[in-house]
Amino acid sequence: MKERKTFAGRWIQDFLGICNHELRQIFSDWGVMLIFFVAGLGYPILYNLIYLNGILNDTPIAVVDEAACSESRDFIREIDATREVEVAYKCINIAEAQKLMQERKVKGIVLFPRDFGDRLARMETATLSVYADMSSFLYYKNVLMSTNFVMLDKVRSIQIERYGALGYTAQEASQLTQPLLYEENNPYNRAFSYNIFLVTAILLIMIQQTMFYGMSLLAGTQREKNHSFASLPDRLSGHGVSRVVLGRGFAYWLVYMAVGLYIAFIVPAIFGLPQRGDFKDILLLLVFFVTDCVLFSETWSVIISRRETIFVLFLAISPICLFLTGTSWPTVAFPGFWKYFSYLFPSTFGVQAFLNMNTAGGDLTSATTQIFALSVQTIVYYFLAYATLYAENWVINHERELAEVRQKIDEKRRLDRKKYTGLISGGEA
Amino acid sequence: MSVWKNIWTVIYREFVIIREHPIYLFGSVGVMLACCLFYFTFFKAGLPSDIPIGVVDMDNSSVSREFRRQIDATQLGRVISFDTFEEARLQMQKGKLAGICVIPSGMYDDLLSSRQPTMSMYVNGLYFVSGALSYKDLLQMVNLTNGAVQREVLRARGMTDSQIMGIIQPVNIDLHQIGNVYTNYGYYLCNILLPGCLELAIIIMVIYTLGMELKYSTSRHLMKVGGDSIITVLTGKMAVYTVLFSAIGLVLVIAMYHWLRFPLAGSIWNMFLDIILLVLASEAVGIFILACLPVPRLALSIGALYSVLGFSFSGFTLPIEAMPSWIQGLSEAFPLRHYYLFYVQEDIFGAGFAGWYREVIHLLLFFFLPLPVLLRLKNAFINQNFPKE
Numbered sequence: 001m002k003e004r005k006t007f008a009g010r011w012i013q014d015f016l017g018i019c020n021h022e023l024r025q026i027f028s029d030w031g032v033m034l035i036f037f038v039a040g041l042g043y044p045i046l047y048n049l050i051y052l053n054g055i056l057n058d059t060p061i062a063v064v065d066e067a068a069c070s071e072s073r074d075f076i077r078e079i080d081a082t083r084e085v086e087v088a089y090k091c092i093n094i095a096e097a098q099k100l101m102q103e104r105k106v107k108g109i110v111l112f113p114r115d116f117g118d119r120l121a122r123m124e125t126a127t128l129s130v131y132a133d134m135s136s137f138l139y140y141k142n143v144l145m146s147t148n149f150v151m152l153d154k155v156r157s158i159q160i161e162r163y164g165a166l167g168y169t170a171q172e173a174s175q176l177t178q179p180l181l182y183e184e185n186n187p188y189n190r191a192f193s194y195n196i197f198l199v200t201a202i203l204l205i206m207i208q209q210t211m212f213y214g215m216s217l218l219a220g221t222q223r224e225k226n227h228s229f230a231s232l233p234d235r236l237s238g239h240g241v242s243r244v245v246l247g248r249g250f251a252y253w254l255v256y257m258a259v260g261l262y263i264a265f266i267v268p269a270i271f272g273l274p275q276r277g278d279f280k281d282i283l284l285l286l287v288f289f290v291t292d293c294v295l296f297s298e299t300w301s302v303i304i305s306r307r308e309t310i311f312v313l314f315l316a317i318s319p320i321c322l323f324l325t326g327t328s329w330p331t332v333a334f335p336g337f338w339k340y341f342s343y344l345f346p347s348t349f350g351v352q353a354f355l356n357m358n359t360a361g362g363d364l365t366s367a368t369t370q371i372f373a374l375s376v377q378t379i380v381y382y383f384l385a386y387a388t389l390y391a392e393n394w395v396i397n398h399e400r401e402l403a404e405v406r407q408k409i410d411e412k413r414r415l416d417r418k419k420y421t422g423l424i425s426g427g428e429a
Numbered sequence: 430m431s432v433w434k435n436i437w438t439v440i441y442r443e444f445v446i447i448r449e450h451p452i453y454l455f456g457s458v459g460v461m462l463a464c465c466l467f468y469f470t471f472f473k474a475g476l477p478s479d480i481p482i483g484v485v486d487m488d489n490s491s492v493s494r495e496f497r498r499q500i501d502a503t504q505l506g507r508v509i510s511f512d513t514f515e516e517a518r519l520q521m522q523k524g525k526l527a528g529i530c531v532i533p534s535g536m537y538d539d540l541l542s543s544r545q546p547t548m549s550m551y552v553n554g555l556y557f558v559s560g561a562l563s564y565k566d567l568l569q570m571v572n573l574t575n576g577a578v579q580r581e582v583l584r585a586r587g588m589t590d591s592q593i594m595g596i597i598q599p600v601n602i603d604l605h606q607i608g609n610v611y612t613n614y615g616y617y618l619c620n621i622l623l624p625g626c627l628e629l630a631i632i633i634m635v636i637y638t639l640g641m642e643l644k645y646s647t648s649r650h651l652m653k654v655g656g657d658s659i660i661t662v663l664t665g666k667m668a669v670y671t672v673l674f675s676a677i678g679l680v681l682v683i684a685m686y687h688w689l690r691f692p693l694a695g696s697i698w699n700m701f702l703d704i705i706l707l708v709l710a711s712e713a714v715g716i717f718i719l720a721c722l723p724v725p726r727l728a729l730s731i732g733a734l735y736s737v738l739g740f741s742f743s744g745f746t747l748p749i750e751a752m753p754s755w756i757q758g759l760s761e762a763f764p765l766r767h768y769y770l771f772y773v774q775e776d777i778f779g780a781g782f783a784g785w786y787r788e789v790i791h792l793l794l795f796f797f798l799p800l801p802v803l804l805r806l807k808n809a810f811i812n813q814n815f816p817k818e
Contacts, residue, residue, distance in 0.1 A: 134609035189554025312456035330559035333477035
């Protein structure tokens with residue numbers, strides 16, 4: 001009994017010592033501080049400011065009214081009145097409107113052909129042409145939505161007129177034009193606003209990415225100085241790999257629970273993003289997510305042998321992580337390989353769970369799949385982190401043998417590293 | 430002619446560095462290959478299809494079943510049936526459904542007796558593309574149903590189909606999508622995301638290569654090789670990366686507009702010009718960041734923070750004019766923004782020189798960015814008086 005207690009005591013002592021050491025490292029490295037605190041605290045605010053309005057209003061369009069009838073004028077007035085579009089120019093012909101579009105003064109053109117009024121008078125189908133600038137899909141969406149809404153509305157009033165001409169009463173006509181009514185609800189994001197779906201996703205990705213970058217910076221620095229944490233188990237006489245993994249991790253966990261609380265609760269509150277979830281549920285998700293991110297970063301930072309390599313190799317992965325969450329491009333349309341690839345990242349599940357609970361207002365049951373996946377990931381990454389640390393420890397202890405192997409390879413390739421070093425540094429360094 | 434000789438020596442030295450350290454090729458060619466592989470294959474479908482739409486059929490009549498089948502038959506939608514709205518709502522909250530359509534009980538009866546039943550549609554706006562598309566799909570189906578009912582009534586009155594069309598569709602929209610006829614998200618996003626990745630790789634790589642000279646104290650030797658002229662040194666070093674990244678950029682443009690046949694209204698030669706200007710401007714930004722702050726560890730972090738913003742500030746998803754007015758101006762500080770504006774003129778409108786010459790000037794202005802800080806960089810290279818880590 002006594003022996004077990006001492007083992008537990010030593011374990012905790014080592015654990016806290018390693019954690020303490022790592023915390024000191026974090027707070028004495030400016031590059032890491034910049035990533036953790038300037039990026040971790042400042043970027044959520046910056047992204048919220050960029051996407052503050054979230055939607056595009058009053059997209060300027062040009063109108064070419066060749067029909068010049070009362071119906072077309074009415075149509076134009078109603079398009080102008082929609083939220084999406086503003087009639088900025090009225091042009092005499094399409095060439096003039098085209099020029100405005102190319103000069104980017106308008107993002108769409110609505111053309112009423114000469115026969116528009118005549119066709120309506122003849123009770124035929126009148127066609128109007130809409131041209132949309134596809135350089136941003138929001139322009140297209142706005143132009144299409146506003147003309148579509150106005151068209152549906154106009155269709156109804158014209159239909160009632162025409163049914164009247166066929167001898168139906170007004171009541172009958174209105175029942176006929178809309179035999180099936182509909183009501184539409186977009187409960188979570190009424191106007192398809194960017195800040196609600198995109199910024200919310202970016203927030204959690206920022207937790208994962210800044211942690212990964214910061215931890216890799218530090219791991220790379222320690223490896224350069226031959227102070228790698230992987231040599232720690234030697235001091236613990238070969239044991240204690242898990243102490244190192246967990247002790248180091250706990251340091252980041254502490255820092256990131258603070259950053260995470262700020263990102264998940266305070267930032268949305270500042271910018272009025274929806275916070276429909278229960279505090280306890282989201283806190284629980286945050287614990288799972290941050291724990292997973294810590295072990296994820298510990299595992300993958302093993303690739304980083306020098307401080308600076310992390311950005312050179314892995315900066316471009318951030319936007320990829322964003323797409324892999326499925327908030328913009330739907331998960332059902334992922335090609336098979338990328339679907340499995342997305343399972344590598346905590347952000348895939350973290351963002352989905354956060355959206356479901358925080359933004360859609362679900363309880364824990366709406367995120368059970370994701371939390372289960374995060375737990376599986378955590379366990380797998382724990383063992384992977386354990387294995388990589390073990391492997392690195394082996395490499396450190398076998399450096400001389402490995403150096404010999406490397407030299408043999410160099411000889412085979414006929415590389416003369418000394419000559420090259422002389423060329424690069426002039427023998428000064 | 431010793432200047433030329435010095436430049437050659439610097440270039441040769443840079444080749445040796447690249448050969449010695451595989452990271453230079455990983456960081457440029459490797460990163461771009463990986464990004465191309467991802468974005469080209471990820472958006473291969475162009476437009477998603479078979480989006481899950483929940484249907485709660487409380488009517489269970491022949492009409493409601495037909496309606497369900499019709500939604501399922503659209504290219505966009507795939508129907509998942511639910512017995513209660515509660516179940517469907519839970520699935521939507523879990524993000525499994527892009528939309529829900531509730532068919533009220535007695536819909537068939539109400540339709541027949543003109544009592545105008547109300548169908549309820551719910552759309553999940555948290556999953557942007559699928560939500561918007563399911564909304565479009567459901568709206569279209571309801572309007573088609575309305576048309577079908579009217580057609581039956583009018584046929585019973587003995588009208589011909591052409592007369593009927595005039596009544597059920599008095600106004601029609603003929604839509605022209607300029608620059609992307611198929612509403613293809615792959616074309617739309619890859620066109621800017623991939624040059625964005627290139628910008629990011631260049632900025633980081635330039636900071637890295639200059640920063641490593643400081644970190645490993647090889648900069649003094651580099652200056653000696655370059656005849657103590659910072660211009661010579663930068664010319665030599667940047668010549669290598671300009672060639673490398675321009676080659677990547679050209680292959681990227683060829684891949685997009687030639688191999689994968691992205692729509693291009695203008696000329697591919699002008700897109701070559703655009704991407705090369707982007708490469709040069711990004712290099713200038715990289716030099717500027719490192720020269721302002723000749724501490725590699727910090728300069729790289731700042732370069733990373735700066736370059737990821739390029740995607741948002743190019744304004745190709747949420748347009749710049751939708752951002753708060755006091756933040757709009759920041760977009761000018763990103764080469765990718767001007768690349769995008771050039772691309773709009775050339776690729777979407779095919780406007781040619783008159784359309785994009787301003788963007789060329791903007792991108793060229795970035796070249797002046799390193800000038801005020803060149804001396805600072807030179808002193809840092811010679812004195813090595815900044816912290817190395």
